[in-house]
Amino acid sequence: MFSERLKRLRMEKGITQKELADRLHISRSTIAGYESLGKEPDGEKLCALADFFGVSVDYLLGGTDSRNPISPTPAPPSAAQRPVEAAIAGELSSLSDRQLDRLLGYIQALKELPEGAASQNTSIVEKNASSENSSAAG
Incomplete structure (x- = not known):
């Protein structure tokens, strides 16, 4: 089965x-x-x-012929979760695998920047993420 x-x-x-x-x-x-x-x-x-x-x-x-998984009631965001985290989590399911790979590259590049430098160095982040993705694809 x-x-x-x-x-x-x-x-x-x-x-x-x-x-x-x-x-x-x-x-x-x-x-x-x-x-x-x-x-x-x-x-x-x-x-x-x-x-x-x-x-x-x-x-x-083979325990059931219904393909639909039983969806648990979504838990409310924990008090520790920031609103931006909930917003990002809500968007992830709509991304393709390629987009998720790019997003991970962006996140890794952002983490390498000094605190507060992210807004000033967007092009560096994009360049690093792009180079990570192209090296991972090759």
Whole structure:
């Protein structure tokens, strides 16, 4: 049941075993084992697969035919979370993988600047982030 559902979800998404493996940071042969050899992932990988495909773990394992994960009621932002953090977190899900990589580069470059220098050195931040992303892609 798991192997069939995993393969069906991957095919519906139009991605190869290699692409799925790369996204989950595992080997292609592991995905192949899940799809054809009856191997099942550990809990962490199972959750990652469910998150990636937007389905419940129960669906992947055949416990239900409903693909929709049960959405917990979102917790209100903690008192320690600043409004800007909540705003950023709310925007992350709309970004592509490439955009998320660029954002991470910007954040890393900002952290390297002296305190208060970020607004004065925007071009440096963008240059550093761009060079990090191009070296990571190569």
